[in-house]
Amino acid sequence: MKIIRSTQNDQIKQIHKLKQTKYQKKFGAYLLEGPHEVQEAIQAHAPIKHLLITEGIQLSFATEATEIDMIQIEPSVSAYLSDTKATQGIFAVIKIAEQTLPTDLAGGWILLDALQDPGNLGTIIRTADALGLKGVILGEGTVSVYNPKVLRALQGSQFHLQIVTQSLLTVLTALKQQQIPVFGTALTPNAVGIGQIPATSNFAVVIGNEGNGVSDAILAQTTQNIVIPIRGKAESLNAAVAAAIIMYHFSQG
Secondary structure, eight states: OEOOOTTTOOHHHHHTTTTSHHHHHHHTEEEEEHHHHHHHHHHOOOOOOEEEEEOOOOSSSSSOOSSSSEEEEHHHHHHOOOOSSOOSSEEEEEEEOOOOOSSOSSSEEEEEEEEOHHHHHHHHHHHHTTTOOOOOETTTTTTTTTTHHHHHTTTTTTTTSSSEEHHHHHHHHHHHHOOEEEESOOOOOOOOEGGGGGSSSSSSEOOOOTTSSSOOHHHHTSSEEEEEEOOSSSSSOHHHHHHHHHHHHTTTO
């Protein structure tokens, strides 16, 4: 096993850059941190390039993938690579595999229109995973799924469902062609309470930007716009909470 002891090592400095979107795009890889997350990646047969393990830490899971480059690092290197104050000491460099929109769009989908908060994105994807949705579409302006804060919130859910970056208008066209209803989330004159829409196994729901909501261009293409009735005094719901309520409603179909 290779041993790296310095944060000034060229390979370590390049791996450190993989926490930034521009370098993820440049090198076609991202950095995943944490034993649970790395275990999920291994079980999903994700394309792992390097596995970095801090000296003194024992793997709680087995890996027999001989093509993975195993690297032992010192605690100072682990702290340098970590995105948290207390590093968990295990990292994986994973190739970014291109995901395209599947031909068959049957199932449940969440479409995200310029969602910008990493915590919201991670929570929405993890909830979609828990409720058995088919996938999540990241529209223009949406935070990267490889953002370190998103990855922490995901807890490995990115390996369990389809996550595709795509123009939402393109996706809406494909959904309409397959007669799958698309529900926008907005308080428009034609919007109805979610309880008036029967649950169904085939659906798509658009969740908008935290401040501006769903764009008018997208709302103009939806099958129906829906709202979650608020009985208390709160003006609105957090985007991830609203998405969870809607996903749960439709997943009962």
